[in-house]
Amino acid sequence: MAKLPRLAVTLGEPAGIGPELAVRLAHSDIAADLVLIGDADLLAATATHLGEPIDLTAYDPGTTLSARGRGAARLLDQRLAAPATPGRVDAGNGRAVLATLARAADGCLSGEFDAVMTLPVHKGVINDAGIAFSGHTEFFADRSGSAVLMLLVAGDLRVALATTHLPLRSVPDAISPPRLAARLRLLHAGLRRDFGIAAPRIAVLGLNPHAGEGGHLGREELEIIAPTLARLREEGLDLDGPLSADTAFVPERRARYDAYFAMYHDQGLPVLKALGFGGGVNVSLGLPFVRTSVDHGVALDIAGTGRAEAGSTLAAAQLALAIAARRQP
Numbered sequence: 001m002a003k004l005p006r007l008a009v010t011l012g013e014p015a016g017i018g019p020e021l022a023v024r025l026a027h028s029d030i031a032a033d034l035v036l037i038g039d040a041d042l043l044a045a046t047a048t049h050l051g052e053p054i055d056l057t058a059y060d061p062g063t064t065l066s067a068r069g070r071g072a073a074r075l076l077d078q079r080l081a082a083p084a085t086p087g088r089v090d091a092g093n094g095r096a097v098l099a100t101l102a103r104a105a106d107g108c109l110s111g112e113f114d115a116v117m118t119l120p121v122h123k124g125v126i127n128d129a130g131i132a133f134s135g136h137t138e139f140f141a142d143r144s145g146s147a148v149l150m151l152l153v154a155g156d157l158r159v160a161l162a163t164t165h166l167p168l169r170s171v172p173d174a175i176s177p178p179r180l181a182a183r184l185r186l187l188h189a190g191l192r193r194d195f196g197i198a199a200p201r202i203a204v205l206g207l208n209p210h211a212g213e214g215g216h217l218g219r220e221e222l223e224i225i226a227p228t229l230a231r232l233r234e235e236g237l238d239l240d241g242p243l244s245a246d247t248a249f250v251p252e253r254r255a256r257y258d259a260y261f262a263m264y265h266d267q268g269l270p271v272l273k274a275l276g277f278g279g280g281v282n283v284s285l286g287l288p289f290v291r292t293s294v295d296h297g298v299a300l301d302i303a304g305t306g307r308a309e310a311g312s313t314l315a316a317a318q319l320a321l322a323i324a325a326r327r328q329p
């Protein structure tokens with residue numbers, strides 16, 4: 001029998017809903033060798049609390065699997081510094097959380113894992129632990145020395161970001177021709193390679209209201225965005241814009257484009273989350289490995305209640321496997 005693709009899954013913030021979503025994933029029928037990276041005691045306690053016991057075996061990289069039973073997973077134990085309490089973050093565990101990400105990235109880079117799917121972390125508490133951290137996307141980019149593009153996908157709607165976790169005040173300075181060109185090339189290439197869209201049509205949003213209103217409401221569209229798009233069109237990219245963001249997502253336009261390219265996090269993501277929350281997937285394009293994540297955060301308000309929905313987790317795991325399969329030589 002063929003060996004199953006090996007999917008690393010990081011448990012995320014231990015006080016959040018990540019551990020219970022990992023248990024739900026283990027109980028799904030996903031065709032993968034699931035390697036859960038996190039604390040063994042936390043996982044066992046979560047499964048017991050949910051009434052969904054899981055069959056965990058210690059992860060041995062030298063053993064491959066050709067089948068996985070429902071409720072089964074392998075565990076790569078990364079101990080927490082302190083026991084976790086649902087809903088109550090503890091900066092003392094920040095380093096342990098980051099260690100799971102580092103292990104997953106290194107395993108992907110060495111070819112040990114076919115892909116990684118991350119469950120949500122709490123960015124603030126990692127910083128409270130004294131570690132500068134703005135997100136998985138940036139962490140994996142740094143660790144692999146690559147330029148990365150954040151893309152969120154919900155059904156046919158795909159939204160990529162020119163800038164990610166930046167204070168809004170810093171965004172205009174980050175909107176430079178090289179950054180836009182590099183990320184638009186990553187988007188075009190990723191849509192072709194990972195989503196099988198031969199000639200992607202991309203809508204590029206402006207930065208300012210009404211895409212700058214001809215220069216009367218800001219000049220980035222005239223001086224930076226439009227000239228960059230013109231150069232990229234000469235390379236063969238199919239780009240519309242800069243479009244006024246307020247009307248760019250009306251249904252008639254959504255039907256026209258394969259993806260949107262937004263200038264900043266809260267220009268693009270609220271639209272995607274309003275339309276597709278709970279079933280969306282976050283994909284990192286540009287890394288030398290496959291990485292997906294859920295479309296939501298740590299949900300401290302419901303952690304430990306058993307109310308966490310696993311739709312985005314299942315979608316993220318499935319998309320990671322689908323992209324890994326497409327990238328097979």
Ligand SMILES: NC(=O)c1ccc[n+]([C@@H]2O[C@H](COP(=O)([O-])OP(=O)(O)OC[C@H]3O[C@@H](n4cnc5c(N)ncnc54)[C@H](O)[C@@H]3O)[C@@H](O)[C@H]2O)c1
Pocket residue numbers: 017118119120121122123124136282293294295296297298299300301302307308309310
């Ligand atoms: N991939 C990631 O690591 C990731 C993604 C987004 C946010 N975050 C982090 O999460 C933290 C909290 O962010 P937030 O409060 O803005 O967003 P959130 O997604 O954690 O919560 C928003 C609301 O949605 C609900 N919700 C979220 N996921 C749910 C699920 N699976 N099932 C049912 N309900 C769900 C929550 O209960 C809450 O009411 C922040 O620290 C942020 O950095 C991490």
Ligand SMILES: N[C@H](C(=O)O)[C@H](O)COP(=O)(O)O
Pocket residue numbers: 134135136137138265269282293294295296
């Ligand atoms: N921007 C993402 C979202 O809102 O869903 C989220 O913060 C996760 O980002 P990372 O995957 O980089 O942690």
